[in-house]
Amino acid sequence: MTFSLEALSACRADLEEEASANDPQAAFPVEGMARLRKLGVLSAALPETLGGQGFGTGRQGGIGLLHLLRLVGQGSMALGRLVEGHINAIRLIACYGTAAQLARAATDVHDGALFGVWVTDGVVPLRMEFLDGGIMLQGEKAYASGAHHVTRALATARTRGGMTHMLLVALEGACTVSSISGGLAGMRGAGTGRCDFGTLGLPPDAMIGQAGDYLRQPEFCAGAWRGMAVALGGIERLTTLLRQQLSERDRAGSPAQQARIGMALIATESAYLWTRKAALIAAIQDRHDAGEVAATVNLARIAVERAGLDVIELVQRGLGLSAFTRTNVVERLTRDLATYLRQPAPDETLCEAASWFTHRDLPRLEDMS
Numbered sequence: 001m002t003f004s005l006e007a008l009s010a011c012r013a014d015l016e017e018e019a020s021a022n023d024p025q026a027a028f029p030v031e032g033m034a035r036l037r038k039l040g041v042l043s044a045a046l047p048e049t050l051g052g053q054g055f056g057t058g059r060q061g062g063i064g065l066l067h068l069l070r071l072v073g074q075g076s077m078a079l080g081r082l083v084e085g086h087i088n089a090i091r092l093i094a095c096y097g098t099a100a101q102l103a104r105a106a107t108d109v110h111d112g113a114l115f116g117v118w119v120t121d122g123v124v125p126l127r128m129e130f131l132d133g134g135i136m137l138q139g140e141k142a143y144a145s146g147a148h149h150v151t152r153a154l155a156t157a158r159t160r161g162g163m164t165h166m167l168l169v170a171l172e173g174a175c176t177v178s179s180i181s182g183g184l185a186g187m188r189g190a191g192t193g194r195c196d197f198g199t200l201g202l203p204p205d206a207m208i209g210q211a212g213d214y215l216r217q218p219e220f221c222a223g224a225w226r227g228m229a230v231a232l233g234g235i236e237r238l239t240t241l242l243r244q245q246l247s248e249r250d251r252a253g254s255p256a257q258q259a260r261i262g263m264a265l266i267a268t269e270s271a272y273l274w275t276r277k278a279a280l281i282a283a284i285q286d287r288h289d290a291g292e293v294a295a296t297v298n299l300a301r302i303a304v305e306r307a308g309l310d311v312i313e314l315v316q317r318g319l320g321l322s323a324f325t326r327t328n329v330v331e332r333l334t335r336d337l338a339t340y341l342r343q344p345a346p347d348e349t350l351c352e353a354a355s356w357f358t359h360r361d362l363p364r365l366e367d368m369s
């Protein structure tokens, strides 16, 4: 199948409409997901030899994936989160799994599987033991996107000895899903839930890679660029709506609103340039020091977070109470973006990157051609 970014662009309004309609009930974007699957979004990250586009591999593939993710994010950040998790799982299997495991994953994708990466532990963390030639899994995952809809979860689990492994779990009936207590304020369409695996036996080939591979650098930090690309889509959409709605209300011409539009455009372009830089260095990571790749993507993560927070404030101050009216799509988008920007350990991310670059220069875009 030939993947078309133009066809994806053309369906953004429909994705947005479904996301708004589903928001009150926190319903899953069933139609949007089916549409993306039909367009080839879910198979795009597979290698061409396995029926994909090789998106995410090499310089061109990195930029292709950047545009795919930001376009999905412009239509629906919740769908973007699900697609990003799916692609993350494929990427981890491609990096650390065997050729047979990747081929099986590709077959599953073509048969309609939705993958997810579930790392965040719940109250009872996910533990594993090697038993009778197989693997015994016990515990739960929290904040699992697509908890009711993901069919293949790449979950991390720790052994008694403290080693972290990746396990690919075919989910049909394998875990009990419950909602996040009280629900999330934003990203309600991402179907985020708690998954209790109870006590579950898995075959040995459920294991992807070796102990410690999930945390291996630079992939562990570098992969964050894909979440940034989805957030970038949300930031771009909010800035577009700020410009449109101020113009429609004949308020765009006042100097204060012009300044807000200018600042929102600067923040949005900063988010784009940082995400592009992160995507590029991640795509050609073997040409750079692992620490440099991780620190560059970490700085980019914080830059995109800052840009998103700035745009939320500019939109809310520029549009006033209208930005808090449930019938204005901006209200949902600011909730979705604010929620999505909560990514793990931001303090550590910034401090580690700052520490790396205290005595080294930042890599230049020109070095990434």
Ligand SMILES: Cc1cc2nc3c(=O)[nH]c(=O)nc-3n(C[C@H](O)[C@H](O)[C@H](O)COP(=O)(O)OP(=O)(O)OC[C@H]3O[C@@H](n4cnc5c(N)ncnc54)[C@H](O)[C@@H]3O)c2cc1C
Pocket: 081, 085, 116, 117, 118, 119, 120, 142, 143, 144, 145, 146, 186, 187, 190, 192, 339, 340, 342, 343, 344, 345, 346, 347, 348
């Ligand atoms: C919509 C959505 C979908 C998600 N889907 C998934 C999914 O599919 N799979 C998955 O695994 N996860 C998922 N997550 C979870 C996500 O990856 C992050 O783990 C989570 O959002 C981070 O939560 P937090 O802001 O409380 O992070 P924290 O890391 O707890 O950060 C909160 C604050 O505490 C600080 N902090 C962190 N650690 C310490 C410490 N030890 N001491 C002092 N301060 C500290 C941080 O710097 C930050 O300021 C999802 C989250 C969202 C919002």
